[in-house]
Amino acid sequence: MTAYLVYTPEILIMISALLALLFDVLDSKKLAGGIAIILNLVALVIILGWSGITGSILSLPQSGGHGLFYFSLFGYMFQIIFIIVTVSVELTTLDFSEYNGIFYALIEFALTGMMIVAISGDMVILILGLELAGISTYILTGYIRKSELSVEAAMKYYIIGSISSSLTIFGLSILYGVTGTTSLWLLNLHAGYSYIPKNNPLLYLGFSFIIAGLGFKIAMAPFHMWAPDVYQGAPSPVSAFLAAGSKTMGFMAMFIIFLSAIFYFAPNLSLLFGFFAILTMTTGNILAIKQRNIKRMLAYSSIANAGYILIAFSVDTPLAVAGGMFQIFSHAIMKVGAFIVVAVVSVFGVGESITDYKGLAKEHSLLALSFAIMLLSLAGVPPLMGFMSKFVLFSGAVQAGGWYILLAIAGVLNSALSLYYYARIVKYMYIDNPEPGKHKNKKISMPIYSYISIFVLVVIIVAVGIYPSPIIGYFIHIASQYMVWR
């Protein structure tokens, strides 16, 4: 029995998904959401308890399910991010009447998939998790059935997503063919054995496919084209979930797979990821400048952030990997917050066009302040969390020396570029006057749950920004552990 205790968080979340389905039948939306949130939080507490303190009940890392699962601080860290993101999104949707129990069920299923990816130790489990999350989010994207945009986004997401997952599977199959095992951790163990050829072109081909497939999930250029469309078309909470959760899952999967791959051809991957890092961040930032739709802009900003995070894959030192994880974490928090704000202000009749945000601070000062903090944090303005994570990440690149410093320079220049479009929105909110006829101030009840989630996220952003020491230390610890496995 105790052997199954380790699956408690996943099981809890699965239960919450089923309960949500049940309550949907009973037409009790609040209850569905509430129970999902509570169970998620319980799971979160458990994971925090396991991972936060050394000498917890689990000795990490350890494998389970005959090698199908692998429990590590590293995985738990990502699970924490997934749960925070999901809970924030769910809290927000409690305020909106259009989301019912099915929504919570789907989002909990997606969360389950993500959680499984985080602890997966085998290709099968990895793909199952990815697909579970993927299929749930395809549906979530099309959740507003009446909306043409929503459905179209779902369709596009579905097509691109399934093509990508087929590419991923294809790549994994080649990996299996060359190495003879589907276990990723075994793969890692076997990597040192001489019978596995190091310079097998098939292996390169396999990894190319995997990169293309997972590049879709993390919205890496040139696999990013779907992201703006889908983020724009999807309901805002779902966009938040996609940008913060689904993308993080993609990175998680990449971390797991390239744990072994890096052994085979680290320098080649280094160059590859360096190239994609610069391409992705530049594409994201350049294209974000001209966007007129706030959600598209946030999507491009998300693409740019993927570029920054890719630096960690390229540099591949403990500090850089820690920085990459920190950046993943902070990006998830900031992006989910930003999308939630977008969702909330739409309730007040503010459209999705960037110019609709003009003069927002005059009417919704708290929302505007939170949004400003999130945007400035995304831009990397100190002393917010986004600055600290970029600082650690670029420090990692600089520490590695050599041409990696170019990555850091490209990163900082891009982040300067990004300041332009983030600051523009902040300026719109605080300085410009509202365009006439906008801001039809719908009289509605206060979206109190959304305010709570926004408040919590802002507190995290500011607090981690001001006192980042434990978080940085935690990430460095995880990163070192991750590096040691190699």
Add this chain to the structure above:
Amino acid sequence: MSFPVLSLMLIIAFAGALFSFMSKKGRDIALIFSSIDFILSLYLMFSFTYNTFSYQFMEKYGWISTPYITANYVVGADGLSIPLILLTTLLVLAVVIYSWDEKKNPSAFFGLIMLEELGVLGVFISLDFLLFFIFWEVSLIPMFFLIAYWGGPRKNYASYKFLIYTHVAGIIMLVSVIAMYFYSGATSLDFAAIASKSAYIAPFTQAVIFLGLLFGFGTKMPIVPMHTWLPDAHVEAPTAGSALLAGLLLKMGGYGLIRLAAYMLPAGRSAMTPLMMGIGILGVVWGAVAALSQTDMKKMVAYSSISHMGLVLIAIATWTQIGLMGAVFLMFAHGLVSAVLFMGVGSVHHSYGTRDIPKLGGIADRTPMLSVMLVIGSLASLGLPALISFPAEFSILYALFSVEGYIVAIPLATLTIVAGFYIWMLQRVVFGKYKSRYVNKKPHDISLYEAIGIAMLISLIVLYGVLPFILNNIILSSFIGGMV
């Protein structure tokens, strides 16, 4: 550990900003809090221990301690920072008084000014790089808003230009310092820790890092050719913004260049000395000459700032005692003088509705007080002895001659041009026939608040011009001795 006066100053500035934002009477709060900060900085100056080559009023608390990145909350002051701290608190106080009659959203206005004080003070007192950089960036945001909200017709362009330029400069500087940190193998991001190791970095690496720092700090100073943001920002900024921008923000560049670049990377500095000299001299000439052809008074003053900052760069490049003393003193002097000039120009704009030199004329007729202040400001800026800039400029020119010889003729000759555009401006604007076709038919002389704000600065301009040793002794006894 003694009384944590430096942290207290930061807290007061922050509290002032917070309360100003929240209160309806932002200006009263800003006045009270900035006065307290000013008094505290006077306390700093008077309780300063002479002839010790170490930081004083030190406070140190742990902040970030991880295997790779260690940073602490360390603040302290020495002879380099004390004048700049004094300048900061004084200028903010003067600006608050000067802008007393601000009508447009005053609470936010004064809150931003206090926030600016927080950032700039933080830059001058923090002795840890991460802390330094945080304050560095904190100082940008309020200025961006000051320009973007209270600015002139092209405020959009100017505010973004300011933001992007200085932000790019900041992050290039960030990367350089991180490189310095890792290449030196320092134990933490403390200035002291980096400084104790950084001299052992390979010379070529030092030179590269130094170049990055020069770009970062230089853009802020600004040095040619990264200077074009300054005139635009000044022209569009409100008077208070211009005064703070020229008075304080430019000094951050010079300060950083001395403390972080030139001091910590001796080999890099000596490799880059010719470049710094060249750029400095180019800046001196460029700023002065460009100022000559400006018709907008604010733009003219802005270009003269570029010229003066070129002198500061030269002084740093000489790396001699007298040169550095001159650099710090000139930064202090220029802070006061440019603030006076910008305030004067702001009042001209306020009274007559234009700053365009050809459209003005004979304003001494209707606004004598304002004219006197403009004259004094101009004279101080062109380096008239017995006013504050002269000892500084002389020291720098002397240092330049003692290092590079007769090349000093170029900046010296430029002094004529500097005098030229100021005196010419005075002839056209202040003197001559009164022109009656102004926007304001009945121009009024400056208000009491404006006058007090300017007069505070002018009195110091005269005081330090006549008795420069008050400040020089602090600069010399502490920081120079420790550095050169």
Add this chain to the structure above:
Amino acid sequence: MNEVVLLSLSGILLGLGLYGVLTKKNIILTIASIEIMINSAIFNFIIFSSYNNNPAGDVVALFFIALAASEVAVGLALALMMFRIKKTLNIDVMNSLRW
């Protein structure tokens, strides 16, 4: 030799799938093409399983067949919603989300 032929077959399947995705205008056909792509990957697993004398690949293939089926289900549902709104299954009309 055997493997090479079989792998070529799976490669051709992948190419066919891709060709279908790129050329077919009908959403249903596109979904079918995607299925072909997934099948090529599954086929790969089976080939390698026999090549490696390792049953894991076969197991994986079984898993993924189920997966592909659920994916198709969702795809068809979405296509249905699409048809309700746009009254067409032409994939090229899906361009209201752009720049």
Add this chain to the structure above:
Amino acid sequence: MDTLLFVLIPVFPIIAFLVIAFLGNSMKESGGYVALVMELISFIISIYMFVGVLTVPSYSVDKYMIWFSLSHGPTFEIGMLIDGFTAIMIFIVNLVGFLVILYSLGYMHADPGLARYYAEISLFIAVMNGLVLSDNLFELFIFWELVGLCSYLLIGFWYRKPEAAKAAKKAFLVTRVGDVMLLFGMIILLYQSHTPLALNFNQLYSWAATSKFSSAELTTLTAATFLVFGGAMGKSAQFPLHVWLPDAMEGPTTVSALIHAATMVKAGVFLIVRMMPLLQYTPATELIIAVIGGFTAFFAATMGLVAPDIKRVLAYSTISQLGYMFLALGAGSAGAAMYHLMSHAFFKALLFLAAGSVIHAVNTQDLHKMGGLFTKMKITAVTMLIGGLSLSGIPPFSGFFSKDLILDVVLQKGLNNPVYMVLYILAVLTVLLTAFYMFRLWFLAFMGKPRGYDEKHVHESPGVMVVPLIILAIFATFSWMFLLLPSFSQILGISLSLNIPTMLIGVSLGLVGIYVSYMLYSAGIPKKFTSVVMKQIHNILYRKYWFDEVYGAFSIYIIYGFAKLVSMFDKYIIDGVIDGIAAGGVMLSSSLYPIGKGLVKNYVTLIISGLIITFILLIYVSPFLYGGGI
């Protein structure tokens, strides 16, 4: 003598300045009395000093306090050097200053800017005293600039007149050129001498006396002294920086008398007097000083011949006489220069004040509109005549003796050096010109018939204006008697040794000049010149050799043009590049924008191409970079 008492000499005028500056607007006329009383006290102290020094001719005291010091560098100080030269100069400054303030009570009566006037005059006297008392070059430079500032402010006193504003600007900028040279010289000297106290005169002297200069060091020293002389050139309006002084006549006449005749323009001479112990090691600089001085003396006098403005004639005369002083200095005689400085101060102040009296009466400065004033303003006419005779070097007026001393010194030097001989001839010719233009002025103003002024209102000036004239006339006549005092001669190192032949040449040329002008002008304005050559010469002189035009063109076309170019460069090149990059980014953004056209197929195409790129990078590109390979 209590040296500390002399600190008070500049202090009292400063008090006057502060009082008038802050309370002046409510004080109106009484501000003048404050200034007068304070200046009187200073004047009395300076008499005390003068007398004291005359009793102890070798008196030389240097009192200083540290200003600021560097541990690896010079110590800057402020202090007082009191010796014979100081005492003489202080005496002149305060005497003329006092008289001018007294005179102003009448002359500036009811001017709206009265408070400003007295404040600035007091400030000027204070800083001029400070300049004279300075014991080091650095301190001297500070006061040097401050007197320049006062000069600037006072020239532009009637700032509503555009000409006045323009003249003030010109004065400031032209002297600024000199000041910058002086600053340069100071920097070189400071670096070269390494005196413990920066640029302290006494220490400089002993440094120069004790060190053995190599030829390279001598070159440096020559450069330094020449640059210091550059400062003097600006301040004392020597060729080619003379252009500002005639224009400076836009200021009130009292200002011209005090600043632009008697005191400030002498600062350059005084500076070189202070530098004489160094100059003796640099004959090249001495020669330059002599050449420029001698040439300026002649050159300015020629322009004085035709100037129509009464004050401008005197201004050219001042330039010319300052040239004499520099000639003397160049010839190595500080005493002769100093003595001429003294007598010139008296008679030129007198001439200006008298001219002021005339202007006060007729309300014009144009000589062509005067005439026949002798009967109406007898005291003014007579005192001005005395001044004119003194200027023209007619015995027994003091100008005769001082000018003769200079001619004598130059001649002595000229006997060994042909350059000085040429200069001597120039100087002698200048005597002729001087007498001519001076008496042209006098005859045009006081003789002949009235030419278009309001005759009814013309009357002698009030007592406060006349008394200074009389006092100055006495000094202009009898100041040569100082030379009879042995101690005075000892201070200056000269004596009243009459060299009959040179004297005769000088006096006779002076008389010829007077005679010619009498022939031409005693009956009014003569007919225009008929000869083309004369017309051309007249034109050249009248247009001041086109110096203003050339300088104007230089500043407008060269400097201002360059400035325009630079700001164009900023605007179009630098900003153009930056904005271009920004615009390029935006354009790139816009052009990348529609990629994909929102069509899934295009997205898939991109994904496939990305896949191919990945494979190529992995398998082909990386191995080349890392030396690995498949």
